[in-house]
Amino acid sequence: MATTPRKPKSADSKTAAAPKPQAARTNGASKQQYDKNQMLTWYEQMLMMRRFEEKAGQLYGQQKIKGFCHLYIGQEAVGAGIESAIRPDDYVITAYRDHGQALVRGITPNAVMAELYGKTTGCSKGKGGSMHMFSKEKNFVGGHGIVGGQIPLGAGLAFAAKYNKTDNVCICLFGDGAARQGALHEAFNLAMLWKLPVVFVCENNMYAMGTSVERTSNVTDIADLGKAYYMPSEQVDGMDVVEVHERTLAAVERCRKGDGPVFLEMRTYRYRGHSMSDPAKYRTKEELEKYKEQDPIIRLQHYLMEGKIMSEAELDAIDERIKAQVQESVEFAENSPFPDAEELWKDVYVGDYPFVREE
Ligand SMILES: Cc1ncc(C[n+]2csc(CCOP(=O)(O)OP(=O)(O)O)c2C)c(N)n1
Numbered sequence: 608m609a610t611t612p613r614k615p616k617s618a619d620s621k622t623a624a625a626p627k628p629q630a631a632r633t634n635g636a637s638k639q640q641y642d643k644n645q646m647l648t649w650y651e652q653m654l655m656m657r658r659f660e661e662k663a664g665q666l667y668g669q670q671k672i673k674g675f676c677h678l679y680i681g682q683e684a685v686g687a688g689i690e691s692a693i694r695p696d697d698y699v700i701t702a703y704r705d706h707g708q709a710l711v712r713g714i715t716p717n718a719v720m721a722e723l724y725g726k727t728t729g730c731s732k733g734k735g736g737s738m739h740m741f742s743k744e745k746n747f748v749g750g751h752g753i754v755g756g757q758i759p760l761g762a763g764l765a766f767a768a769k770y771n772k773t774d775n776v777c778i779c780l781f782g783d784g785a786a787r788q789g790a791l792h793e794a795f796n797l798a799m800l801w802k803l804p805v806v807f808v809c810e811n812n813m814y815a816m817g818t819s820v821e822r823t824s825n826v827t828d829i830a831d832l833g834k835a836y837y838m839p840s841e842q843v844d845g846m847d848v849v850e851v852h853e854r855t856l857a858a859v860e861r862c863r864k865g866d867g868p869v870f871l872e873m874r875t876y877r878y879r880g881h882s883m884s885d886p887a888k889y890r891t892k893e894e895l896e897k898y899k900e901q902d903p904i905i906r907l908q909h910y911l912m913e914g915k916i917m918s919e920a921e922l923d924a925i926d927e928r929i930k931a932q933v934q935e936s937v938e939f940a941e942n943s944p945f946p947d948a949e950e951l952w953k954d955v956y957v958g959d960y961p962f963v964r965e966e
């Protein structure tokens with residue numbers, strides 16, 4: 608059970624250090640506020656993201672998965688805490704570090720794994736791969752490889768929601784590196800001007816490839832970027848699923864009321880390198896260990912166990928079930944066919960522009 612993020616063990620199979628028990632949780636949440644079902648949902652979602660990607664990392668090493676592969680390990684609280692704060696019919700759009708978001712939105716592990724394998728049964732029919740998970744049905748609008756490219760697209764999705772007179776919101780996620788793109792300013796400006804229902808979420812994992820936040824700008828509190836547009840903006844502990852949930856919920860409620868966008872800078876950390884080919888020499892082992900002590904899965908485990916909400920044996924059983932599901936997804940992907948060459952000519956947009964609504 609070397610990879611089990613259980614009480615005294617490491618959250619990540621690659622490290623031996625045992626994180627110290629955390630306070631049950633921060634931000635004053637209590638078990639009265641969140642029922643067992645909600646706690647378990649967060650726990651299972653985060654553990655699924657972690658186990659799924661541990662397996663994906665191994666499969667990449669075996670060259671079963673090819674191309675780019677960026678792991679989300681360490682950042683799971685952001686994905687799970689956001690999902691519980693929105694509705695299935697809301698939109699989520701993100702960058703290329705997208706496996707976790709795809710899973711938490713409800714795309715099956717089978718469909719995500721098959722996409723990593725480039726198989727027809729993948730959520731993008733095997734034509735997108737790791738960086739381009741997508742599901743129209745789940746309102747998960749990708750998976751984007753152009754750094755910051757999804758920021759104006761996220762504002763556009765929010766514009767569509769407003770234009771079509773729905774009360775949907777868009778969660779638009781991007782990294783600390785993407786926050787330095789000019790497109791962010793254009794999107795922030797129009798989103799504020801038009802009061803678009805978009806929650807911009809910067810997942811500040813402290814690095815853009817090998818470049819630290821301090822090396823990209825003198826503005827290291829990224830939330831401050833929103834203030835230039837008078838956009839409500841704040842920092843969130845992105846290693847705490849409850850805090851992510853609460854801050855996102857408040858932001859989403861504001862959007863749904865028609866009061867316009869919110870910017871949340873979620874402070875988090877990726878345990879692995881930027882992508883599979885990155886040995887991460889630009890940071891120290893001590894820094895990594897420091898963040899692992901705040902591991903979001905272990906934090907929730909402590910809470911569940913100290914509060915006697917779940918026993919260690921019950922948590923073990925969940926882990927085993929999730930690992931079996933991940934293994935099943937590998938077999939599903941292995942046994943699925945690659946697309947025919949014909950597929951190259953399909954799903955290429957050539958139509959007219961059917962999006963303007965008749966008044
Ligand atoms: C427009 C553009 N410029 C550069 C790149 C190369 N590139 C890929 S990922 C990346 C770093 C982005 O870092 P960040 O936004 O912090 O996201 P993270 O990888 O940390 O999730 C860069 C520069 C790219 N894909 N697109």
Ligand SMILES: [Mg+2]
Binds near residue numbers: 782
């Ligand atoms: Mg980053």
